Amino acid sequence: MILFQYEMKKLLFNKSRIILLAVIFIICMLMGLLSAEGSLALRKSADYSEYIRLVSENTGGFNPEQFAKSKAISEATEVEYRKGNEDGFYMYLHRNPVQKFHNDYTKFGKRVHEYWNGPEYQDEANILGIYPIQEKLKELSGKTGTNEYRYYKKRLDTELSLGEPVFRNTLFWDNFSLAFDPSRVGFLLLMFLAFIISPVFTQEVQTDMDSIILCSVKGRREIVTAKLLSVCMTSAILTAVFFSGMFIGNYIFNGDINGFDAPARCFAGFTWTTLDMTVGGVAMLGVLWLIPVTMAFGLAMGLISAKSKNQTATFGLGVAMILTLSLFGFLRDDLKKMLGPLADFNYVAISIYGSVFGGVKVYNVFGKAVSYGAVALAVCFALGAVAALIIYMAQKRRMVV
C-alpha cells in the first residue's frame, strides 16, 4: 500500500502532473463546449420556444401524420440549403429550430421504418428489422435446433421487448455522445494516457534508482504490483477527468440534461443497440466501459516502458501504436477480414464505444453467438493480464548493465 501511494505520487499526484491534469480537464471542457455549439445557437434563436413546443407535443410514439408533414418540409429544406456542406447545414438547422425539429422527426420516422423493415442495405450475415427477422425465422422453421435459429429467435424477442423507437428531446446527449467519438477517445484520451504512463518504469532507469529497487526485498514483485495498480488508477482517473470535462463543457452550452430517461436507442450511434437501459445509463456505461479499456492500454504502455529505457521512445511507440491501430478502422472490409481479431479487438477498436455496444455485431465463440461487447470485455481483460504477466517476468529477470 505504501509503495502504491509513492508510485501514485511519482506518476500522477505531484505538482507538475496535477497541473497537466487541470490542463487536460480544460481542453476536454473546451471540446465539450464546441460539441454543444449548435445547442447554444438553438437556444439563442427566436423560434426556440416553438421548437420546445413541437418537441413536447410529439414526444413519444410514432405519428404518421406528423412524419409526412415533417418529411415534406425537411426535404424541401434540404434541397434549398444542403449543398454538400454538412457542417453548414447542421448550423443552419440549429439557427432555425423549427426546421431542425422537422429534420429530427424525419430521421426518427426513418428509424421507425427500419425498426420494422430493416435498413436499406441488409447484411445477409446479420439481418436487421422485425419483418426480415420473422421472414428469416420462417426460412429456418425446419432447423429450430440450430444456433442460427436460436440466435434470430432471441434477436426477435429482444427487438419486440425493446419496442418501436420513440421521439425524445435528447439534444444534450446527442452532443455528449461526441465525447465517445474515436478521434476524441483515440487522439485525446489515449494519447494523454500514453504520455502520463510512459515514465512508469523508464524513470527508474533515468534516475539510476533501478539498482536500489532491484537489490531490495520488494524490488522484483511488490514494486511491479504497486506500479501496475498505479497505472490502472491513473487510467481510471484520466478517463474520469476526460468525460467530466466533456460533460461540464456540454452542460454549460445546453443548460439541461433532458432525455436522461429516454430509451438507449435514442443515444446517437446506438440505433440498433440491444442494451435495455436509458440514454443516461448508456452514457454512464460508456464511461465505465472506457475505464477497463484505458487500463488495458495503460498496462500495454507500462509494458513498453518496462522494456524501454527512454521515456520519449516509450511515448513515441505509444503514439505509433495508436495511429497504426486507428488506421485499421479505415481499411476495406476484405483487408479487415484478413487481419482477423486484430482489426476488431485492438486497443483503439475496443475503445470505440458505439461500435462495440451500439449495434448487434456478434462473434461465433465455440459455436455460440456472443455479443461484441462481451468478447471485447474478455479480450480487454486478457490483454491487460498478458501485459501484467510479461511485466512481472521482465522485472524478475531485469538486470542493470
Added chain:
Amino acid sequence: MKLTIKNISKKYGKIQALDSVSFEMENGVYGLLGPNGAGKSTLIRILAGVTEASSGEVIINGKNRKACDPEYRSKLGYLPQTLNFYPCFSGLDYLRFVAALKGLKGESVERKIESLAEQVSLTQDLHRKCISYSGGMKRRLGIAQALLNDPEILILDEPTAGLDPHERIKFRNLISVFSRDRTVLLSTHIVSDVDSIAKQTVMIKDGRVGKMERNEHFVDAMEGRVWLLKMTVDELVVYQNNHLISNVIPAGNRMEVRVVTDKRPAPDAVAAMPTLEDAYLYEFNFDWRTV
C-alpha cells in the same frame, strides 16, 4: 557473516569486465581499489544482485546467494556509483519509499530515518525536494538509504565522491562504528578513505584481483621502495617521464620529489615512510599479469 566470491567472471559482448575474481570477506571494512574501468562497479553490482555474473558464484555462509534470496536482499545495503532522485520527492519521501522497498514497517522506520538523517546531517533539509540538494547532500542521502535496514552486508560504490573533507571524516566515522559486526565493501578512488577505515584492501585491475592484503601489509611491503630526492623543475620534467612519482613539494628553489621505485633512484635519495597511496601507485604501475 562470511562472503565468498568464487571465480566470478563477467563478459559484456567481447569485453571481459571480470576474469575469475575470487576472494573472501568476513566482518569489517574492505576497500576495493582500482583504476577506472578495472571492473570494480561490475563486481559490486554482481554482489548487490543487480547484475548477473557470466560464471562463478557468490557464497554467503556456505550457501549460494541465489539460494539465500530474499533473505540476502534483506541483509543488504547498497549505494550505487550514480544516484539521482525523483523530482517530486522530498528527502523524507525518498527515505520512506526506500524503507517500504526494503519491507520496513511501523514507527521504528520513522525513528530510524530521524536517526540516520541526523548522522548524515540532513535533518534540516529532509522536507526539501531532493532535486534541490547539492551533490554532497545527495550522496549523504544515498548513504542514509543504504543504512536504513541495518544491513549485515553494506556495499558502497564511490560513497565519498562529492563530499567535502568534513563530510568525508563524518562518513568514515559512521562506517567505522557501523562495521563492528558487519561486512562493508567500499569501492573508491580515494585511497585515504580506505587507508583510514578498511582492514583489508582488494586491488583490482583489468578485471582481475591483483592482491588482497591487510593495509599494513601493503605498506610494509613498500619498505625501501619510497624515496625522497631534490631536483630542479627542469630536471623533474625529464625525470617524471620514466619514474613513478607519488608527490612533488616545492622546497626553496628546488622540488622535493617522492619517488616509488624498487632501487635507490640516486645516491642522495633518502628513504621515506611508505603509505597505502604509494602501495596503490606501485601495484597499479606494476603489471602482475606479466609475472
